[in-house]
Amino acid sequence: MSNSSSLNEFLLLAFTDTRELQLLHFALFLGIYLAALLGNSFIITAIACDHRLHTPMDFFLFNLSLLDVGSISTTVPTSMANSLTNTTTISYSGCAAQVFWVVFLFGGEFSLLTVMAYDRYVAICRPLHYGTLLGGSRACVQMAAAAWGSGFLNALLHTANTFSIPLCQGNAVGQFFCEIPQILKLSCSHSYLREVGVVVITACLIFGCFIFIVLSYVQIFKAVLRIPSEQGRHKAFSMCLPHLAVVSLFVSTVLFAYLKLPSISSPSLDVVVAVLYAVVPPAVNPLIYSLRNKELKDALKKLIQWVQCGHQ
Numbered sequence: 106m107s108n109s110s111s112l113n114e115f116l117l118l119a120f121t122d123t124r125e126l127q128l129l130h131f132a133l134f135l136g137i138y139l140a141a142l143l144g145n146s147f148i149i150t151a152i153a154c155d156h157r158l159h160t161p162m163d164f165f166l167f168n169l170s171l172l173d174v175g176s177i178s179t180t181v182p183t184s185m186a187n188s189l190t191n192t193t194t195i196s197y198s199g200c201a202a203q204v205f206w207v208v209f210l211f212g213g214e215f216s217l218l219t220v221m222a223y224d225r226y227v228a229i230c231r232p233l234h235y236g237t238l239l240g241g242s243r244a245c246v247q248m249a250a251a252a253w254g255s256g257f258l259n260a261l262l263h264t265a266n267t268f269s270i271p272l273c274q275g276n277a278v279g280q281f282f283c284e285i286p287q288i289l290k291l292s293c294s295h296s297y298l299r300e301v302g303v304v305v306i307t308a309c310l311i312f313g314c315f316i317f318i319v320l321s322y323v324q325i326f327k328a329v330l331r332i333p334s335e336q337g338r339h340k341a342f343s344m345c346l347p348h349l350a351v352v353s354l355f356v357s358t359v360l361f362a363y364l365k366l367p368s369i370s371s372p373s374l375d376v377v378v379a380v381l382y383a384v385v386p387p388a389v390n391p392l393i394y395s396l397r398n399k400e401l402k403d404a405l406k407k408l409i410q411w412v413q414c415g416h417q
Contacts, residue, residue: 115200116277117184117193118376127188134188137388138181144391145170151404158404161239162228162344165221166394166401168249169351172217173387176210179203180282180383200283205264207284207383211359212307213256218352219314220248225345226321230328259307266300279372280379286363318352347394354389358382 120130152158152167183203187193195203227238239245267285273293280287289300322345329341358381395402 112197112276114194114196117195118279118281119193131185131188134181134185137384141177141388145174147408148391151408155404161245162224164245169217172210172214173390177387179206184281201264201268203283205260208263209256209260212259213253216252216255219317220252221348222318222321225348226325229325229341266303350393351390354386
């Protein structure tokens with residue numbers, strides 16, 4: 106029986122024990138990771154350099170891309186390194202840091218998606234008040250800072266609480282990165298209830314944000330359907346669909362990961378679902394936003410052309 110005071114490392118779940126498949130996993134994750142870095146870096150650079158993209162929604166997209174780069178960089182490089190070196194270990198402090206950054210970045214991302222829903226609601230349902238409510242850079246900065254700050258405080262609370270719980274069930278984490286539910290499975294009998302209470306409070310806050318997003322889009326769709334011209338409706342839907350697609354991808358994968366029935370749970374399914382919510386969205390989000398945003402698409406084309414000319 107091991108205690109948390111004597112633990113100096115955790116064992117992450119290996120995707121496979123076969124060396125060839127480990128290298129395949131490394132190559133696959135490397136491709137996804139580079140795609141996420143490249144896509145989000147292009148969006149960050151385009152928004153920073155193109156004055157046409159200095160709008161509130163683009164400012165929030167800038168922050169979302171920063172969060173996506175951070176979130177995928179927290180989980181994927183460690184997993185790639187373990188596959189390349191044929192190991193599964195992560196230090197105790199490294200595991201705690203990974204839990205902190207995962208909760209911080211994913212919590213901040215969901216808070217930011219809630220803010221972006223408010224931005225779309227005001228733009229479509231209250232366009233005359235848009236300049237007053239969101240036109241100033243100060244209001245946007247305050248809302249983005251609130252999203253980052255809420256993620257930070259939530260992560261600080263969960264990490265401190267989780268790693269103060271005594272662990273008596275070994276050190277094998279049933280996931281390819283450290284996450285709170287897997288750490289709690291290693292805790293001593295009933296000692297995890299304190300963290301469960303914090304999780305319930307956080308879940309209520311997340312549910313409140315989710316309800317806010319749903320109600321915002323109910324009002325948005327009502328307003329869009331009242332627009333007389335087809336061109337106007339198309340433009341309004343184009344403004345909302347990328348954000349709605351990102352929210353749907355994020356929420357559906359996270360909900361399935363943490364609310365799926367125990368009867369269908371298995372280590373392999375848990376890993377697949379974790380890949381879907383922790384690895385895929387940061388790589389796909391830039392594609393979703395660039396496809397429906399003409400100004401962003403044009404800015405990305407100019408940036409790509411500039412990069413190509415610089416290497417010739």
